[in-house]
Amino acid sequence: MFGKSVRQAEPGLHFKLPFGIERAINVPVRKVFKEEFGFRTLRAGVRTQYDTRDFAEESLLLTGDLNIADVEWVVQYKIKDPKNFLFSVRNPQRTLRDLTESVMSRIIGDRTVSEVLTIGRIEIAAEVEEHLQQLLDLYQTGLDVAGVTLQDVNPPEEVKAAFNAVNEAKQEKERLINEAWRDYNQSVPKSKGLALQMISEAQGYALKRVNEAQGDADRFKAIRTEYQKAKEVTRRRLYLEAMQEFLPQLKEIYIIDGNTNSPIPILQLKE
Structure with a gap:
């Protein structure tokens, strides 16, 4: 009324004073708007058409490790406070764009280029959304951020x-x-x-x-003890045991006559 905000009405049938005393301004509070950075969509559809102009002044950002990343992103927002939207800021959309570029530049500047291009995209978008909403509320723009999406991130x-x-x-x-x-x-x-x-x-x-050596030693001690008791008997027993073990392994047996010094074959034991 006379240039001053006096009331806010919900959708429906309402009356206002005529002759320019009151003026009604319709604000689409249920509509979701979007702002594109680094690119522009000319026509959306099955085959989306994009503006061929270069928007590098928006998309080229410096990372924390002094590399440059070409970042394209989209901000979706709604009008949550029509009064602030209309009267607190001269150009809310322009303010939104400036704040978004500032916040995105700062967040990207805190990360390495590898994080920006790969694993950090979701975290970056969430952090930008949070900080952007804080600034929009601080400046009383009346805007509410619905979402931030990193559309495409590439090196220059x-x-x-x-x-x-x-x-x-x-x-x-x-x-x-x-x-x-x-x-x-x-x-x-x-x-x-x-x-x-x-x-x-x-x-x-x-x-x-x-164990084998210990057993052999014990056996030898036992034999030695028996040998001390009966030397001749023990010696003969050892000889016979050795022959009993040795002779079955021979193919032929010869007896050498000590007088003639000639081999005389005798008994073929295996036969």
Whole structure:
């Protein structure tokens, strides 16, 4: 009324004073608007048409590791306070765009180019949405951010080939490291197992040899004790035991006559 906001009405039938005393301004509070950065959509549809002009002044942003990323994003918003939207800020849409570019530039500047291009996109969009809403409320724009989406993130066209080559080299490095760890995880446990097996076999063999040696020593002591008691009998018994073990292994047996010094074949035991 006379240039001053006096009331706010919901959709429906209402009356206002005529002759320019009151003027009604319709504000589409249920509509979702969007602002595009780094590109412009001319016609949306099955085959979306985009503006061919270059918007590099919006999309080229400096990352925290002093690289440049070409970032295209979309901000969707609604009008939550018609009074602030109409009267608190001269141009809310322009203010929204300026604040968005400022916030996006700051958030991108805190991240490396690898994060911006790969794993950090969702986190960046959420952080931009949060900080942008805080600034919009601070300036009383009457706008509510519905969502921020990173549409496309690429290195600048001039260095895209070099950047892709670097990424391929990094991926190859990661692949080789992963393969090396895989071989390590396969070889080391196997080698440790073989080493433990060899150690166990050696310990078992050592224990076997010690026991055999101890048994031989005990047997020798027992024989020596018996030998001390009856030397001739023990000597003959040992001789006969040796012959009993040795003779079955011979194919032919010869007896040498000490007087004639000539071999005389005698009994074929196996026959």
